[in-house]
Amino acid sequence: xxxxxxxxxxxxxxxxxxxxxxxxxxxxxxxxxxxxxxxxxxxxxxxxxxxxxxxxxxxxxxxxxxxxxxxxxxxxxxxxxxxxxxxxxxxxxxxxxxxxxxxxxxxxxxxxxxxxxxxxxxxxxxxxxxxxxxxxxxxxxxxxxxxxxxxxxxxxxxxxxxxxxxxxxxxxxxxxxxxxxxxxxxxxxxxxxxxxxxxxxxxxxxxxxxxxxxxxxxxxxxxxxxxxxxxxxxxxxxxxxxxxxxxxxxxxxxxxxxxxxxxxxxxxxxxxxxxxxxxxxxxxxxxxxxxxxxxxxxxxxxxxxxxxxxxxxxxxx
Numbered sequence: 131x132x133x134x135x136x137x138x139x140x141x142x143x144x145x146x147x148x149x150x151x152x153x154x155x156x157x158x159x160x161x162x163x164x165x166x167x168x169x170x171x172x173x174x175x176x177x178x179x180x181x182x183x184x185x186x187x188x189x190x191x192x193x194x195x196x197x198x199x200x201x202x203x204x205x206x207x208x209x210x211x212x213x214x215x216x217x218x219x220x221x222x223x224x225x226x227x228x229x230x231x232x233x234x235x236x237x238x239x240x241x242x243x244x245x246x247x248x249x250x251x252x253x254x255x256x257x258x259x260x261x262x263x264x265x266x267x268x269x270x271x272x273x274x275x276x277x278x279x280x281x282x283x284x285x286x287x288x289x290x291x292x293x294x295x296x297x298x299x300x301x302x303x304x305x306x307x308x309x310x311x312x313x314x315x316x317x318x319x320x321x322x323x324x325x326x327x328x329x330x331x332x333x334x335x336x337x338x339x340x341x342x343x344x345x346x347x348x349x350x351x352x353x354x355x356x357x358x359x360x361x362x363x364x365x366x367x368x369x370x371x372x373x374x375x376x377x378x379x380x381x382x383x384x385x386x387x388x389x390x391x392x393x394x395x396x397x398x399x400x401x402x403x404x405x406x407x408x409x410x411x412x413x414x415x416x417x418x419x420x421x422x423x424x425x426x427x428x429x430x431x432x433x434x435x436x437x438x439x440x441x442x443x444x445x446x447x
Contacts, residue, residue, distance in 0.1 A: 133361070134207045136160045136192050136240060137214035141316050142255070142308075144175040145354045146211070147185060156184055158205050160198075162191040166216065166228075167318050171447040175315060192236035195243075202243045209361055212240045212254040215284075218319055219259060219405055222280040233284035241291055245301040252303040253360055254292070257285045258346065258374065258410045260307065267378070267411035268346075271307070271370045279405035289370060296368035304360060309374035309412050313350030313432060314439035318447060321345075321381065322433070325388055326440050328395035335395045339402035341382030344409040346374045349432035352423065359421040374412035375426040384433070391437040 131154060137143045138159025147157055159179065163172055179185050190197055192214050214236060216228040237254065244252045261269050262276035277283040292303045316323050328335035356373055388394075402408070417423065 132156045133209045135211045139172040139176045143213045159187045193231045195239045209251045226280045229284045237288045256305040256307045258309040268413040270413045304369045309346040329393045334398045343381045344378040346378045346410045349427035371417045372412040376414045378411040
């Protein structure tokens, strides 16, 4: 089996490739290695992946249709997992163009070429941010979605494109709405690692809304389990699935745990941004049933693993 994974040097892509051990699977990774966050971290991840005998890397931007087309033709791919995206809700205020080029045009290219080359399965990353603010929780996949920023709008666009490609061409795909994924080798712009980096570098940590947001944190090992399982599952039609723990927690409580395990940085308080949602809380009943995932990782265990990693590696990124 030949698998193409875009965004292979990213957080989720790295963990997925690292944990695919089957010698019967050839993994081809694509990444543009942009500088949205530390290229050093991306290259560290990539250096680990390149030690795998069944992995080959291509530096390529998915927004370049012609180059991507040539790669699809060359590799004879069976499964595509699209994890490449311009991430970050707050960054979308500063540079919205990147979200249009990578998240919308780039996804269209991956989707269209997957159809063209009759790919057996396309799995792609969506986001919990498509839901926007809700009054009732946990949110299920059939809820009306209401994105509040360009990042979440781009993910809504992905889901709608995938739906149209199924209705018009019969091309099936699986969209995964990830809820605040955290863990070792994570992005330095995400809450937990950013907080510990502030302590390490003695910089102020900017905390919006005094940490009174609620987030449905999802440990990276659970995300990896889901993705690996879905590669081999026979699923027909166009599917959208939540990937979440179904256990939201207040951000301030997370920071208190990190204070005890790693230390507390200086904090600068700011008001809640209009583009941020106050709470994320998803239903995970569908994904647990489909993948036979019995239980998501306890938050205490996940944070403990993350902090142990941070003490060894955070200074390197």
